[in-house]
Amino acid sequence: MEKDRVNIQRVIIIGGSAGSLEVLLEVLPQLKHDLKIPIILVMHRKATAESTLVNLLSSRTSICLKEAEEKEHIRNNCIYLAPADYHLLFEDDLSFSLDYSEKINYSRPSIDVSFESAAEVFKDNLVAILLSGANSDGTNGLREVQQRGGLSIVQDPATAEVSFMPRSAVDAKVADKTIAVTELANFINQL
Amino acid sequence: MEVKLNEEELGLLLNDLMEVHGYDFTSYAKASLRRRVNRLMSLDKFPSFAEFRYKIKSDSSYLKRFVEEITVNVTEMFRDPSFYAILRTKILPQLATKPFIRIWHAGCATGEEVYSMAILLQEAKLLNKSLLYATDINPDVLEEAQKGIFQLNYMKQYSENYVASGGREDFSSYYTANYDRVIFKDQLRSRMIFATHNLVSDSSFNEFQLIMCRNVLIYFDKDLQERVFTLFDNSLEPLGFLALGSKETLRFSAIESKFQQVKDQKIWKKIE
Ligand SMILES: C[S@@+](CC[C@H](N)C(=O)[O-])C[C@H]1O[C@@H](n2cnc3c(N)ncnc32)[C@H](O)[C@@H]1O
Numbered sequence: 048m049e050k051d052r053v054n055i056q057r058v059i060i061i062g063g064s065a066g067s068l069e070v071l072l073e074v075l076p077q078l079k080h081d082l083k084i085p086i087i088l089v090m091h092r093k094a095t096a097e098s099t100l101v102n103l104l105s106s107r108t109s110i111c112l113k114e115a116e117e118k119e120h121i122r123n124n125c126i127y128l129a130p131a132d133y134h135l136l137f138e139d140d141l142s143f144s145l146d147y148s149e150k151i152n153y154s155r156p157s158i159d160v161s162f163e164s165a166a167e168v169f170k171d172n173l174v175a176i177l178l179s180g181a182n183s184d185g186t187n188g189l190r191e192v193q194q195r196g197g198l199s200i201v202q203d204p205a206t207a208e209v210s211f212m213p214r215s216a217v218d219a220k221v222a223d224k225t226i227a228v229t230e231l232a233n234f235i236n237q238l
Numbered sequence: 239m240e241v242k243l244n245e246e247e248l249g250l251l252l253n254d255l256m257e258v259h260g261y262d263f264t265s266y267a268k269a270s271l272r273r274r275v276n277r278l279m280s281l282d283k284f285p286s287f288a289e290f291r292y293k294i295k296s297d298s299s300y301l302k303r304f305v306e307e308i309t310v311n312v313t314e315m316f317r318d319p320s321f322y323a324i325l326r327t328k329i330l331p332q333l334a335t336k337p338f339i340r341i342w343h344a345g346c347a348t349g350e351e352v353y354s355m356a357i358l359l360q361e362a363k364l365l366n367k368s369l370l371y372a373t374d375i376n377p378d379v380l381e382e383a384q385k386g387i388f389q390l391n392y393m394k395q396y397s398e399n400y401v402a403s404g405g406r407e408d409f410s411s412y413y414t415a416n417y418d419r420v421i422f423k424d425q426l427r428s429r430m431i432f433a434t435h436n437l438v439s440d441s442s443f444n445e446f447q448l449i450m451c452r453n454v455l456i457y458f459d460k461d462l463q464e465r466v467f468t469l470f471d472n473s474l475e476p477l478g479f480l481a482l483g484s485k486e487t488l489r490f491s492a493i494e495s496k497f498q499q500v501k502d503q504k505i506w507k508k509i510e
Contacts, residue, residue, distance in 0.1 A: 116485070117456050117485050117486065118460060130485060133456075133485060136267075136269035136270055137269055138267065138268060139245065139268065139269075144267045144269045144456070145456045145485050146269075146270045146273070146310065146456065146457075147310060147453045147456070147483075148270070148273075148274075148310040148312055149312055163273075164269055164273065167272075168269075
């Protein structure tokens with residue numbers, strides 16, 4: 048375990064809301080199996096949605112995909128899903144923390160909360176990607192990612208099923224780059 | 239730009255709190271703590287960490303606010319309905335054989351969980367021989383909990399949770415509405431005892447048949463979690479139950495071997 052921890056160089060965190068599930072279902076099968084980095088998914092969903100989303104997503108990839116657990120150490124070549132109804136935070140020892148505080152942007156998990164926490168811990172090793180969605184969660188988080196030297200990527204609003212969320216980030220000038228859905232897997236594979 | 243704490247500053251702050259006020263937050267999980275402190279500094283418009291630190295050191299009334307705001311007190315009635323369904327169908331029938339039932343809600347926040355339990359006990363006709371000890375580190379939320387007054391607009395959600403947990407009564411029969419508030423029936427409240435108790439520093443104060451500590455341990459580091467598990471172990475009768483939050487576990491803890499997990503549930507039975 049210690050070894051994995053030391054080895055973590057880059058981390059990808061992806062936030063999405065309405066219309067982003069389709070993006071993930073398209074991107075996941077195209078990811079290379081020996082992906083050297085961890086990916087963390089923060090998706091808006093119903094508080095009661097239990098294991099179904101994990102099952103659905105993991106059916107699309109051979110990479111280990113699981114719900115992030117409290118105090119679990121982040122490992123490379125693993126995809127983690129933020130559990131429903133908790134905010135997902137990151138500790139300095141590269142483990143996950145859960146938090147049941149107030150919703151942010153009407154959301155728990157909130158993308159802003161996870162992006163901000165990830166930015167503090169991973170700094171310029173972080174790549175944050177904001178997908179389709181119908182509220183402005185994620186924009187403040189991306190700003191923090193940029194301020195801490197990380198890379199801020201936004202799904203090209205023109206390719207988003209619901210463009211409000213990526214549009215909000217682009218308008219706030221917190222996107223280093225916009226990427227079309229069709230380019231996304233390729234981009235991740237080359238990191 | 240907002241003032242944000244770095245790790246060193248958080249360390250200084252935790253030290254002050256301990257040395258000046260005897261409050262020990264050093265074993266809390268740092269990510270959430272840092273977020274809460276940043277939030278408080280920004281809410282109260284502190285221009286710098288130095289000023290915030292000075293205020294905490296020198297103003298004990300501000301310390302009260304600090305404790306109130308740093309703890310996360312969000313809660314719900316019948317949160318995780320399937321958990322309450324198991325309490326109803328599997329756990330309470332086992333407690334029913336006891337002459338007297340003592341339940342401890344550790345970290346009860348504003349009490350929604352305690353009222354939910356009182357309703358279960360009432361429906362199982364066990365309330366009269368039960369006592370619910372509800373404790374928290376935050377005196378402010380306990381004062382709220384004691385009143386039994388909640389916002390009317392939450393009742394729809396709570397009523398749905400209640401039904402999903404297997405409740406068959408009319409949920410609104412448990413409270414009286416008054417404008418935008420509701421007050422829960424005295425009968426439910428009559429079996430509750432509220433007191434401050436700090437899981438970090440206070441010791442065992444009774445023996446219980448059931449301890450509920452849900453969504454509190456996620457804020458503690460591993461060492462503190464371990465200490466609190468020992469405290470619970472010392473406060474549980476043989477064959478008593480420990481119930482944790484849906485993302486918390488007794489697995490990998492030193493006391494795990496003394497307990498048996500209720501299948502697929504975050505509930506453990508003390509077997510030795
Ligand atoms: C998120 S709430 C959980 C409420 C309820 N049990 C639930 O699951 O909905 C966490 C509670 O733990 C309390 N708490 C935090 N640290 C504590 C400590 N050291 N001792 C006792 N309670 C503590 C907080 O004040 C807060 O009310």
